[in-house]
Amino acid sequence: MAVRILIVEDDKKTANFIAKALMEEGFAVDIMHDGDDALAAIKITPFDAVVLDIMLIGRDGLSVLKQMRAHGVQTPVLLLSARGELNERVEGLNAGADDYLPKPFALEELTARVRALARRGGDVKTPILQIGDLTLDTISRLAERGGRRIELTTREYRLLEFLMRSAGRVCSRMMILEKVWDYHFDPGSNVVDVYIGKLREKIDADCGVKLLHSVRGEGYVMKEAR
Amino acid sequence: MTITKRLGIGYAIMAATCLCLLAWLGYHEFVAEKAAFAARGVSDLHEDTSAEFSTVFFLGLVPVMLGLGWLWTRHVLAPLGALTRAAEQIESNNLRMPLPRSMNDDEVGKLNAVFSAMTTRLDESFQQIREFTLHASHELKTPLTVMRAQLETVLRENQSLPGTQTEWIRGQIDEVNRLAKIVDSLTLLTKADAGLVTLERKPVRFDELVQEAFEDALVLAHPQHLQVTLDECAGVLLTGDRHRLRQMLLILADNAVKYNCPGGGIHIALRELGDVAELEITNDGDTISPETQRRLFNRFARGENATQKAEGCGLGLTIAQWIVHAHGGNIELRSDAEKKTSALVRLPLASKT
Structure with a gap:
């Protein structure tokens, strides 16, 4: 069954291109422009994820979010906002959002995040992560590839853990900055790419099968290449 | 007298x-x-x-x-x-504070009334500016979102575009992002002026943040072959907002990289002086005149020779200054004759009680 996403966005053009991008990814998409209608729909329809703009006609996005959470609806929500500052993000996440994306965003960024949200239910936190012959023990913080120990700095470890937990999904630079660096603002630099380069040297060098891949214009993904 | x-x-x-x-x-x-x-x-x-x-x-x-x-x-x-x-x-954020009124209708009383009327007018115009920028943020971001999406769609759906056109579109996307960043920074500063931004007041190990900033600076400076050293890093505890302090450190580190000369160096030192923590980030670069040093904290101010090479938006130092002031500290720039420029930040330590 197709994964069903609700887009709540008052600007019609924006709503349409988000819908187009998500449909290209194979999602089933509904669009709404009004906060009150959206809240009513969310309460009765089991969507897999909601893309919710904060500025809406009628009820605003934060209010929709608070109401649906108060109603016990646990559908993952990606908040979209015109305000990209730290405080608004914290406010959104405190209101019960699962993720937050400031405008303007890259379409790949949006689809990557929606994909991550829609699959969130299936995630299990296992202490030992494995991709191919690479294992990461999240308790002892030891990484091994084909029985060979890999020495990692704290940040490299956090980066590897995040990528391995998201195995098979593309992680954008912005997502990595948020989850690994805890930066909720754009540091305006290529710090992620440089760390990825270092990590790649440690885990993929001298190995026939590469595990850490770049996806052009989107970000990075860990998987066993087919 | x-x-x-x-x-x-x-x-x-x-x-x-x-x-x-x-x-x-x-x-x-x-x-x-x-x-x-x-x-x-x-x-x-x-x-x-x-x-x-x-x-x-x-x-x-x-x-x-x-x-x-x-x-x-x-x-x-x-x-x-x-x-x-x-x-x-009286400052811009407490214009509504009632002025003491004299009880009788004398000259001083009239002066009071005129003064109150003036601050009320000022307050109204400040209020208008705040509302304007907040709405502007929303109204500007919506078309920027659409523009970016359309440009990306053009790129994605026309894989066979000539290289120059692809570059041109990527350039447009970069400009859209830059505009968005300026809108965000302006919104932040406007809200900060209005006293609408609340900072956390929690104990923060500032030396850990400086250590992290040092590691990031190492990475940022690598492509330009700049030497980065952490000369001193005293263990200091502050009370404040961890995210904001990191933002301030990153702005300063980023500036030290951006406005450096090829093969130059960056030296970071964190010291404890009495009841303040002093952070000094020194880089090699062109000397900045004392007038410019003060002006650089103003919105959209750029150094004399910085405009061509760096792609900043001229709001970084203003934000850094706001963060430092909000933590009860002060920040200044200093240049010496040896073409070294330092950003000097002093922040009060967490009280020992």
Whole structure:
């Protein structure tokens, strides 16, 4: 069954291109422009994820979010906002959002995040992560590839853990900055790419099968290449 | 010299003159004359005592009246003092603070009324500016979102575009992002002006943040082959907002990389001086004149020779300064003759209690 996403966005053009991008990814998409209608729909329809703009006609996005959470609806929500500052993000996440994306965003960024949200239910936190012959023990913080120990700095470890937990999904630079660096603002630099380069040297060098891949214009993904 | 002081001195001089006169008269009347009568052997004390007494009495009253007058003047001028103190407290974010009112309809009262009207007008215009920028943020971001999405769609759906056109579209996307960043920064500063941004007040190990910033600076500086050193990193505990302090550190580290000369260096030092933490980030680069050093904290200010090479938006240092001030510290730039420029940040340590 197709994964069903609700887009709540008052600007019609924006709503349409988000819908187009998500449909290209194979999602089933509904669009709404009004906060009150959206809240009513969310309460009765089991969507897999909601893309919710904060500025809406009628009820605003934060209010929709608070109401649906108060109603016990646990559908993952990606908040979209015109305000990209730290405080608004914290406010959104405190209101019960699962993720937050400031405008303007890259379409790949949006689809990557929606994909991550829609699959969130299936995630299990296992202490030992494995991709191919690479294992990461999240308790002892030891990484091994084909029985060979890999020495990692704290940040490299956090980066590897995040990528391995998201195995098979593309992680954008912005997502990595948020989850690994805890930066909720754009540091305006290529710090992620440089760390990825270092990590790649440690885990993929001298190995026939590469595990850490770049996806052009989107970000990075860990998987066993087919 | 204040009016109160000038009047006070005037009154004091007049009072002193009167007292001298009184002393002389008293001496003349009671001592000298008595001596003269005594010399003549006459006891004539009843002659005109009452007239002399009233002269002395009225002359003695003058300094008392002057003293009372001075106290009265002080009382009348007191509202002016209160108004001055209140005006000193006024800043853009507390214009609604009520000014002390004088009870009667005198000149000071009128001054008060005029002043209140002026601050109210100022407050209204500040309020308009705030609302304008907040709405502007939303109204500007929506078209930017659409523009970016359309440009990306063009790129994705036309994989066979010539390289120059692809570059051109990527350039447009970069500009859209830059505009969005400026809108965000302006919104932040506007909200900060309005006192609408609340900072966390939690214990923060600042040295850990500096250590992280150092590691990031190493990475940022790598492509330009800059030498980055952490010369000192004293363990200091601050009270503040961890995210904001990291943002400030990253702005300074990023500036130190951006405005460096090829093959230059960056030196970071964190020291504990008494009850303040002092952070110094020094880089090699062109000397900045003292006027420019102060100006660089203004919105959209750029250094004389920085405009061509760096792609900043001219708001980084303003934000860094706001963060430092919000933590009760201060920040300044210093240049020396050896083409070294330092950003110097002083932040109060967490109180030991």
